[in-house]
Amino acid sequence: MKALCWTGINKTNVETVDDPRILNEQDVIVKVHLSTTCGSDLHLLGGYIPTMRAGDVLGHEFMGEIVEVGSAVKKHRVGDRVVVCSFIACGRCWYCTHELYSLCDNGNPNPALTETLWGSPIGGCFAYSHALGGFAGSHAEYIRVPYGDYGAFSVPDGVSDRAALFASDAAPTGWTGADLAGITPGDTVAVWGAGGVGQMAARAAMLLGAERVFVIDRFPERLQQVREFIGAETLDYTKDEILAELKERTGGRGPDVCIEAVGMEAHGTGPQYWYDQVKQQLRVQTDRPTALREAIYACRKGGSVFDLGVFGGLVDKFPLGAIMNKGLMFRGAQQHGHRYIPMILDRIAAGDISTEHLATHVLPLSQGPEGYQMFKNKEDGCVRAVFQPGS
Incomplete structure (x- = not known):
């Protein structure tokens, strides 16, 4: 599949990478409809987060359609339209049961890095360096979502893809x-x-x-x-x-x-x-x-x-x-999105929260490098560049 990858400081490129596959019975595979840039991505691009590797797929704020589910997934099925929280949480550890989801004990398979840096490990995050798990990101045609029952949320029928997108990270x-x-x-x-x-x-x-x-x-x-x-x-x-x-x-x-x-x-x-x-x-x-x-x-x-x-x-x-x-x-804090996303989707549906206006530039994934350049330099009034992998 095609994906937008980090290839060096201030360098990105659309490359062919392996399709994601189910690795754990709680995983789901999502076909990405929309994925957006975020200001925190610029720290990765600029080399301020040191644990990036060339070829890492970027992107942590996204929504799409479930196309495959692991055998233990109970809340979702193939065809569900979902928005996914950028932070990865198991839903069952002490921190998750206290609604401190970005601090999950099980979401980050590389806990030693953040424990050394900050005194305690924090949870995992899509595409946010190997310190936060080394997970492949959402600027791709497909993405693996661990703990799918906890991190993916069904989008109400009255909420558009573009509005739901920002319930992944910005709004929560x-x-x-x-x-x-x-x-x-x-x-x-x-x-x-x-x-x-x-x-x-x-x-x-x-x-x-x-x-x-x-x-x-x-x-x-x-x-x-x-x-x-x-x-x-x-x-x-x-x-x-x-x-x-x-x-x-x-x-x-x-x-x-x-x-x-x-x-x-x-x-x-x-x-x-x-x-x-x-x-x-x-x-x-x-x-x-x-x-x-x-x-x-x-x-x-x-x-x-x-x-x-x-x-x-x-x-x-x-x-x-x-x-x-x-x-x-x-x-x-990093976001505890699992606590807020269902409520935010309901408020978007009710008209209490407006999010679509943030998507000032919607581009095909093939123009990802240009989109990041525009976003980084605030060109043409760009607030967020949004990528459509299927276009």
Whole structure:
């Protein structure tokens, strides 16, 4: 079959790879209808996640049709239209039974790598390096899905393929941040990043009862999407002084909840951004905490900061003193999508959540390298490049 593969730093290519096959009785094989780029893929392309190998199939956010099931699969059958969570979870370990699915003890067959790096292993993720399992990704005609009864979710008849696609990762990741950040009715929330995850975090905050939600970015087309499809207020950090604006608009306190949805390659302005940029390029630090640092400074005393953006290792000038002395609650997580995806699909069907607008560029898989180039460089107003393997 054809698949879009990582072939080196900032290099991808459509290649012929082996068709997936059932390896475990709980597996299902999915014929991919749609698969999308994600901001966290750019960390793989740029070489910031070191455990990629040439030929690894990219892609972790996808939906399609089940074409084969393992003998132990009970909830699905051939022909089911499904969306698949990007994180792989067994559904039965201690973490899964506590709905902490991205921390599954059994989803990652290479636990030693993340245990060495972070002190404990985390779950597996499609196409997110060999540190997170080495699973083949979704930018392909077919994909093997382990633990199919737990990770694949039937798509309601009234939900289009394009709308369901973003229930795989962007929407549940955003909901994870908004929910675990502890948003309560009447809160003011600020979200750094107006990509797919940031937009979905903002919408989740609104549905959880936030009174005002601000989304911070620099790309006019993304900020326009926030106003049009999400209904939140926007700030452009290249034009607005963010800390002062947020204080002014919250009676001098700052937001109750701040959500960072950018990650290790955050853009910014001023000397601290260039300091982080140089240190990261020299590999003196692994991540740029520009947006996360600002979120911590912006949050009101006694508020909550949640890190949704992907970070891999170590950062410099982390404002731990601000967290401690301001009495902030600080949390982070990969998505616990299995907890939220069924609810998100229902809300999409009901019209509470809009996702189709994120698919600004729909391309055949053969144009995958061009799609990633466009997505990486934010060309032609690209918010997400979506690939159709069958076209």
